Amino acid sequence: MYNPTQIIDEDLLYPSEDGKPMAANTEHFNWIVLLKENLDALFADREDVLVVGDVFWYPVRSQLIAPTAPDVMVAFGRPKGKRKSYRQWREENIAPQVVFEILSPSNDPDEMSRKFEFYQQYGVEEYYTYNLETHDFDVWLRRRHRLVPVRRTNGWFSPRLGIRFELSHGVLEVFYPNGEKFLTTIEMIQRQKAAEQFAEQERQIAEQERQIAEQERQIAEQERQIAEREKLRADSSEQQLQQLMAALRDRGINPEELLN
Template identity: 55%
Template sequence: MSTRLGSKAAASQVEYPDSDGKRMAENTLQFQWIVTIKEGLDALFRDRPDVFVAGDLLWYPIEGDNKTRTAPDALVAFGRPKGYRGSYKQWEEGGIAPQVVFEVLSPGNRAGEMRRKLEFYERFGVEEYYLYDPDRNTFAAFRREGDRLVSIPHPAGMVSPRLGVRFELTDDAFALIGPDGRRFLTYLELAEQRDALAEQRDALARSEEQQRLRAERLAEKLRAMGIDPDATD
């Protein structure tokens, strides 16, 4: 009993840094894709209070061990509430591991580093792992089969079982398509879409105002002619 209590006390004194000192992205293209995927997932599950989405958040799977950790470019944890976290401590999250993770490659990523990430995700319970290289426009997908994350051959066009997101890959483009058929957009594309909608609303309002003024002028002319435009037969 005393040994167990001592272990718990020692574990409670371990510090779990919120940062590993590494940059989230090495270039603007990688950063754009990380943000697009993370924000697209946030939007997709905005009405689900039991789905937590994060980007570049350190994940500690083992209490008392602050060395075993990684920070997926994006993660989704079903069964966990939304809200602020400095890091994802799995023992404080009901023991639930993120079920889905994304990595966006940069030229600086090494094969050994990505192999270790795959082994980490395999070991600690990730169900779906997606890997996109925007410089080469290549996409890889892994899905859990038993205790292994197995590579899916020809993943272009596949739909994530957990997310309901379809992954489209052509010779020169990659896209994530939500269950509603809409593509995940960059912030710039969202801003342009918002501005276009605002322009359409303004144009409609101007048109309605012009119609109202024309109707008033016509009514004034009718009154000048002794005709009551509001009279009914």
């Protein structure tokens, strides 16, 4: 029998997917991964920073408001962990502060206009778009209740993230606060392998130095023992000579005369 007060599974009311692909092409996907993985690395020590990619954001608990799925978004003040979707009422009503959109031919102007209005209405503080075809890089910052475009974006520092964006020969590059460049997953693996190889070389050099130091210690110990034995022999010879001279004197013989 139907119960009108029956609780409907929230996952059915707020689905986590719409059947559309995550990315329009390989370059689009690679950029999403580049931002997501490097931002994860940047905030690896911060348990209160959540970085997600291609996840539906539901700003309010209403089926009348359609969600949107930023390519990458960062929510400060939210714990790391798995999310089927970002349901803001489950996240202490904290809106993601930073959003990235990587533009591809599949993003039509109407869609991007709707997304902009969504981000403006629901509290995004920093909004970034990068067009893979034209290499246009655009930034909007929140000023009071509106997202305002930034005129000069080359060399731009993110107030929230502390990262830097540079257009090098027309192609966007992103840098950590310490100046290191955002790396692809393959580049990260290669760097890790290189670091491991360097560490192994350093370990081998340290082991060789330890062995050389041990050999030098053993040689020094052998030389000390030889010197000690020679000293003992010298002391023994001197003692024997003194005893002989004493015996001669006991017999009335002057040992100095014999030596002369």
